[in-house]
Amino acid sequence: xxxxxxxxxxxxxxxxxxxxxxxxxxxxxxxxxxxxxxxxxxxxxxxxxxxxxxxx
Numbered sequence: 001x002x003x004x005x006x007x008x009x010x011x012x013x014x015x016x017x018x019x020x021x022x023x024x025x026x027x028x029x030x031x032x033x034x035x036x037x038x039x040x041x042x043x044x045x046x047x048x049x050x051x052x053x054x055x056x
Contacts, residue, residue: 016053
């Protein structure tokens with residue numbers, strides 16, 4: 001069984017929570033608000049994209 005949290009289930013829906021996911025040779029930053037950063041080869045750049053998104 002897979003449990004998937006929905007955006008409506010968040011404790012604080014206004015808060016952005018980002019993660020990075022690897023897709024083959026690329027890394028992508030994603031947020032609970034639905035934002036998705038560009039695919040990057042450098043994990044550090046994907047993390048920077050996520051930090052820039054949450055700082056907006």
